[in-house]
Amino acid sequence: MTRPNTFRSGPDERGHFGIYGGRFVAETLMPLILEVEKAYKAAKADPAFEGEIRQHLKQYVGRPNPLYYAERLTEKLGGAKIYFKREELNHTGAHKINNCIGQILLARRMGKTRIIAETGAGQHGVATATVCALFDMPCVIYMGETDIARQQPNVFRMKLLGAEVVPVTSGARTLKDAMNEALRDWVTNVADTYYLIGTAAGPHPYPAMVRDFQSVIGDEVRVQMQELEGRLPDSLVACVGGGSNAIGLFHPFLDDPSVAMIAVEAAGHGIEKGPLEHAASITGGRPGVLHGNRTYLLQDEDGQIIEGHSISAGLDYPGVGPEHAWLNDVGRVEYVSATDQETLDAFQLCARTEGIIPALESAHALAEIVKRAPKLPKDHLMVLCLSGRGDKDIFSVAQHLGVKL
Amino acid sequence: MNHDTGRIAHRFAKLRAEGRAGLVTFITAGDPDLETCRTILDGLPDAGADLIELGLPFSDPMADGPAIQAASLRALNGGMTTRKVLDLVRGFRAKDGATPIILMGYYNPIHAYGVNHFLADAVEAGVDGLIIVDLPPEEDEELCIPALKAGVNFIRLATPTTDDQRLPVVLQNTSGFVYYVSIAGITGTASADNTAVGAAVGRLKRHTDLPVAVGFGIKTPDQAANIARIADAAVVGSAIVTRIADGIDAEGKARPGLAEDVLGFVRELSAGVRKARI
Ligand SMILES: Cc1ncc(COP(=O)(O)O)c(C=O)c1O
Numbered sequence: 001m002t003r004p005n006t007f008r009s010g011p012d013e014r015g016h017f018g019i020y021g022g023r024f025v026a027e028t029l030m031p032l033i034l035e036v037e038k039a040y041k042a043a044k045a046d047p048a049f050e051g052e053i054r055q056h057l058k059q060y061v062g063r064p065n066p067l068y069y070a071e072r073l074t075e076k077l078g079g080a081k082i083y084f085k086r087e088e089l090n091h092t093g094a095h096k097i098n099n100c101i102g103q104i105l106l107a108r109r110m111g112k113t114r115i116i117a118e119t120g121a122g123q124h125g126v127a128t129a130t131v132c133a134l135f136d137m138p139c140v141i142y143m144g145e146t147d148i149a150r151q152q153p154n155v156f157r158m159k160l161l162g163a164e165v166v167p168v169t170s171g172a173r174t175l176k177d178a179m180n181e182a183l184r185d186w187v188t189n190v191a192d193t194y195y196l197i198g199t200a201a202g203p204h205p206y207p208a209m210v211r212d213f214q215s216v217i218g219d220e221v222r223v224q225m226q227e228l229e230g231r232l233p234d235s236l237v238a239c240v241g242g243g244s245n246a247i248g249l250f251h252p253f254l255d256d257p258s259v260a261m262i263a264v265e266a267a268g269h270g271i272e273k274g275p276l277e278h279a280a281s282i283t284g285g286r287p288g289v290l291h292g293n294r295t296y297l298l299q300d301e302d303g304q305i306i307e308g309h310s311i312s313a314g315l316d317y318p319g320v321g322p323e324h325a326w327l328n329d330v331g332r333v334e335y336v337s338a339t340d341q342e343t344l345d346a347f348q349l350c351a352r353t354e355g356i357i358p359a360l361e362s363a364h365a366l367a368e369i370v371k372r373a374p375k376l377p378k379d380h381l382m383v384l385c386l387s388g389r390g391d392k393d394i395f396s397v398a399q400h401l402g403v404k405l
Numbered sequence: 406m407n408h409d410t411g412r413i414a415h416r417f418a419k420l421r422a423e424g425r426a427g428l429v430t431f432i433t434a435g436d437p438d439l440e441t442c443r444t445i446l447d448g449l450p451d452a453g454a455d456l457i458e459l460g461l462p463f464s465d466p467m468a469d470g471p472a473i474q475a476a477s478l479r480a481l482n483g484g485m486t487t488r489k490v491l492d493l494v495r496g497f498r499a500k501d502g503a504t505p506i507i508l509m510g511y512y513n514p515i516h517a518y519g520v521n522h523f524l525a526d527a528v529e530a531g532v533d534g535l536i537i538v539d540l541p542p543e544e545d546e547e548l549c550i551p552a553l554k555a556g557v558n559f560i561r562l563a564t565p566t567t568d569d570q571r572l573p574v575v576l577q578n579t580s581g582f583v584y585y586v587s588i589a590g591i592t593g594t595a596s597a598d599n600t601a602v603g604a605a606v607g608r609l610k611r612h613t614d615l616p617v618a619v620g621f622g623i624k625t626p627d628q629a630a631n632i633a634r635i636a637d638a639a640v641v642g643s644a645i646v647t648r649i650a651d652g653i654d655a656e657g658k659a660r661p662g663l664a665e666d667v668l669g670f671v672r673e674l675s676a677g678v679r680k681a682r683i
Contacts, residue, residue: 014543022543022544023541023543023544024512024539024540024541024544025539025541026467026468026538026539026541026562026564027541027561027562027563027564027566027567027575027586028468028562028564028565028566028586028589028590029566030541030543030566030567030571031566031567031568031571032566170474171464171465176465177465180465180466180467183467183468184467184468184470184591187468187589187590187591188589188590188591188594189589190566190589191589288513288516288517289512289513289516289539290465290513291465291467292539294516297513299513299517301517302486302487302514302517302518303463303487303513303514303515303516303517303518304462304463304464304481304513304514305464305465305513
């Protein structure tokens with residue numbers, strides 16, 4: 001494969017990143033998808049839109065959040081100098097809100113009056129319910145029954161915020177099924193409804209749009225690292241479910257060849273145990289078409305989608321954003337994985353050494369840092385995207401550790 | 406090179422000659438089990454189905470309502486695969502050389518099979534057309550163009566959201582017939598208002614000479630008859646699939662008489678369609 005001059009020019013007009021991406025949706029939705037694309041293009045060209053986003057990110061979300069030197073963890077691991085990008089300090093406790101602010105402002109510009117969304121861990125659901133409360137829009141969140149059971153605190157949060165949470169009972173009752181159900185709602189309510197997708201996946205223009213809204217993460221890291229160390233970071237590490245926090249951190253650095261990027265997928269019980277036991281679409285899947293885009297998928301020989309497994313409800317999606325699929329194939333980003341057990345260990349290590357309880361999703365990235373940092377020199381600057389806080393996960397972690405709450 | 410069997414065109418020409426609309430029936434391949442499905446499929450032409458849509462089961466049928474979702478799941482749980490779907494068609498074709506069979510489903514199982522390999526096997530098995538829900542004209546190079554080249558009709562869905570400006574794009578590479586989805590929504594839920602459908606069919610006819618079939622939400626012989634008065638064919642899916650579901654026992658096994666009951670319902674639908682224009 002020839003190396004492109006820039007890794008930041010995608011997608012093309014038809015939403016392709018290499019062979020990935022596209023617009024694989026039913027005809028009923030197609031006119032609407034084209035309308036979203038047109039509206040987003042117009043908004044992007046309008047400085048007032050950018051200004052509105054900036055203002056809300058500053059006043060409401062609390063950005064910029066710190067790039068924090070994790071000194072005790074650095075000492076403990078004895079290698080690379082580790083920084084945390086503190087997305088968990090955002091209002092609602094994760095990076096998801098960055099995207100929600102952007103998309104709800106777009107929905108308003110489009111004159112839409114009802115918001116729907118899917119959620120896995122509940123973080124995107126909470127962030128969506130939050131912006132819907134803020135902008136006074138009715139909000140319906142689709143969530144698999146399995147996820148509702150393991151993410152009770154977030155379900156209650158969404159309800160407090162005024163959202164309707166609809167339990168999804170099809171398939172394995174997790175994130176992919178919630179997305180199917182949201183798409184079914186959307187085809188039925190095309191006229192007034194905006195689908196606020198929570199990750200950098202789905203039909204074009206969503207992967208590019210969500211990436212743009214999340215790129216504030218990497219943009220801030222670039223400025224902050226310059227202030228703190230006077231140079232670029234050497235490596236960036238983030239977890240990947242659909243890929244929004246990772247692409248948000250990576251994208252601004254894609255054309256800086258000295259910056260290495262490592263994305264961590266969920267290996268569940270271990271990739272070698274087969275596709276029912278993990279949720280690593282790139283490291284353990286192959287290309288296919290689902291939810292509007294061509295990308296790496298967990299699927300059987302016959303093209304039926306397989307329900308992955310991960311300890312983290314935010315990562316057990318059988319696909320991944322199309323830009324990641326492409327970045328993997330061209331070799332710009334390295335895709336690795338962490339098991340449930342490695343994640344639980346990293347989760348506890350972070351809590352005890354840094355006084356930060358990370359989201360289980362983010363703890364996957366941390367597990368990779370634990371493996372990698374000790375082998376690196378002390379002047380190697382490594383940035384972890386601490387995508388969310390772990391309060392939502394304490395019940396399931398307690399269960400895994402055999403503790404009764 | 407075009408190997409189009411022409412079965413779809415022949416069938417609509419015959420219907421025109423008879424001065425009536427056609428009945429298009431949908432069942433999911435392998436539902437409720439392979440043998441019962443084969444009995445139903447083989448009995449459909451005699452029960453009055455003029456064209457047959459055979460659902461290619463998929464784990465994530467995003468445009469389908471609960472009835473067809475459940476049918477897909479029953480078929481997959483019974484071990485249905487794309488290869489077995491093609492075998493089913495081959496078996497049917499050995500007995501019936503005239504009734505068109507259209508495979509309806511989602512792209513990923515075909516993507517996984519390999520587009521060219523799939524088209525070759527589909528042609529060989531006797532498939533006449535494809536309806537692939539998640540392939541809009543924007544993705545024509547994926548399967549539509551290769552299918553047309555292989556002589557397989559690619560039938561496109563037009564919907565209430567397809568406006569006059571977009572309609573030519575949708576019709577451009579459509580062949581066989583146009584499938585008008587009468588509601589903005591998923592299968593098996595709401596039914597459309599006849600006046601609105603009549604207007605929509607009129608609009609389509611101004612843009613194309615292809616026959617127009619109308620589906621989504623047609624549940625009874627009377628509703629089928631109403632559509633038969635304004636379109637070239639009425640498509641019934643969820644109502645037939647629900648009839649199949651009703652014939653399954655608590656263990657998920659087909660009760661004796663299930664196939665006969667389903668075919669009896671198709672006879673009623675056919676009678677409705679046949680009397681519509683008399
Ligand atoms: C805290 C946190 N991090 C990461 C993710 C994974 O999503 P993405 O890959 O889009 O960043 C989630 C999803 O729910 C999340 O809640």
